[in-house]
Amino acid sequence: MRQEEILDLVLSSLNEALAGNGVSAELVIDEATPLIGRGSVLDSLGLVQLVVEVEQRLQDHRGLSVTVADDRAMSQRNSPFRTVSSLAAYVHMLVEEQCARV
Amino acid sequence: MSEREVVLITGARKGIGRHLAEHFVRKGALVEGCSRELPDWELENYTHHQADVRDEGQIKAMFASIRSRHGRLDVAINNAGVASMNHSLLMPMDTVDRILDINFRGTFLVCREAAKLMQARRYGRIINLGSVAAPMRIEGEAVYAASKSAILTFTQILAHELGSFGITCNVVAPTPIETDLIRSVPSDKLQRLTDNLAIKRAGVLEDVAHVVDFFAHPASDYITGQVIYLGGA
Numbered sequence: 584m585r586q587e588e589i590l591d592l593v594l595s596s597l598n599e600a601l602a603g604n605g606v607s608a609e610l611v612i613d614e615a616t617p618l619i620g621r622g623s624v625l626d627s628l629g630l631v632q633l634v635v636e637v638e639q640r641l642q643d644h645r646g647l648s649v650t651v652a653d654d655r656a657m658s659q660r661n662s663p664f665r666t667v668s669s670l671a672a673y674v675h676m677l678v679e680e681q682c683a684r685v
Numbered sequence: 686m687s688e689r690e691v692v693l694i695t696g697a698r699k700g701i702g703r704h705l706a707e708h709f710v711r712k713g714a715l716v717e718g719c720s721r722e723l724p725d726w727e728l729e730n731y732t733h734h735q736a737d738v739r740d741e742g743q744i745k746a747m748f749a750s751i752r753s754r755h756g757r758l759d760v761a762i763n764n765a766g767v768a769s770m771n772h773s774l775l776m777p778m779d780t781v782d783r784i785l786d787i788n789f790r791g792t793f794l795v796c797r798e799a800a801k802l803m804q805a806r807r808y809g810r811i812i813n814l815g816s817v818a819a820p821m822r823i824e825g826e827a828v829y830a831a832s833k834s835a836i837l838t839f840t841q842i843l844a845h846e847l848g849s850f851g852i853t854c855n856v857v858a859p860t861p862i863e864t865d866l867i868r869s870v871p872s873d874k875l876q877r878l879t880d881n882l883a884i885k886r887a888g889v890l891e892d893v894a895h896v897v898d899f900f901a902h903p904a905s906d907y908i909t910g911q912v913i914y915l916g917g918a
Contacts, residue, residue: 603805628849635801643753648745 596636614668686756696765700864738791761799788832815858817918844910853909860888883917
């Protein structure tokens with residue numbers, strides 16, 4: 584799966600999570616959109632929903648069973664949940680690892 | 686998306702699980718069930734998954750199937766469980782692992798996957814099976830009772846974690862009921878247990894279904910993190 588496809592998947596998942604939290608559809612989101620900390624578009628439960636949505640889309644569309652919030656993600660000095668692009672990069676790495684194992 | 690209520694029951698092949706499957710089908714629900722072995726019965730509007738609650742891959746595949754066919758899950762009942770009566774000094778570690786894996790770890794896994802599906806619609810009812818073995822301090826049931834205590838604590842904290850998603854989490858804790866789970870328990874021990882209940886009779890399957898109905902009801906949206914002990918244990 585190419586990184587651009589995963590970026591699209593994360594962005595569409597974020598739209599879903601935002602809609603579920605009643606955030607205006609007019610909010611512009613892109614690669615740089617922060618997911619945690621200052622300026623974040625999600626609260627902590629919204630972030631949980633985003634991760635669930637990403638995992639379910641990978642399962643439904645690609646048949647990939649990926650656990651995004653694994654121990655490695657939680658222990659990194661620079662959290663992969665900082666922005667849309669950092670999350671997409673982390674998911675891409677997990678997908679590549681899983682594909683290499685198959 | 687299915688218009689009818691979708692109910693998942695683990696350990697649905699026999700005993701309490703089978704009774705609940707038949708009960709919810711009679712009420713008009715679409716029922717999904719799982720167990721390690723296939724059942725020797727069939728039911729309209731019931732789908733069985735041969736899945737072990739200890740196996741993350743099998744459970745995730747079951748939920749993917751429920752999501753793709755129904756697009757929703759209203760009620761998840763974690764009934765799958767095993768018991769092994771033995772004095773703690775004689776309990777093999779393999780048995781300890783098996784009890785904790787099926788009873789607690791399996792419940793955790795199904796709750797996690799059920800909540801992922803439920804949160805999309807901001808609605809869900811998770812009902813876990815406890816046991817009176819924990820509050821009644823039944824000798825020989827130390828590991829089994831501990832696994833059920835773990836389920837209780839987990840359910841109560843999960844209730845807080847999932848409250849804002851519109852998902853309630855509760856425990857029904859039955860007395861011994863005539864199922865395979867207690868077939869090896871001596872009758873005098875069962876009698877002593879019944880004698881210590883507020884209501885001195887053995888439990889029946891309908892007692893469990895009644896409490897499950899209460900927790901599963903849409904109007905029970907302000908009831909979460911609770912445990913109901915049957916028989917007044």
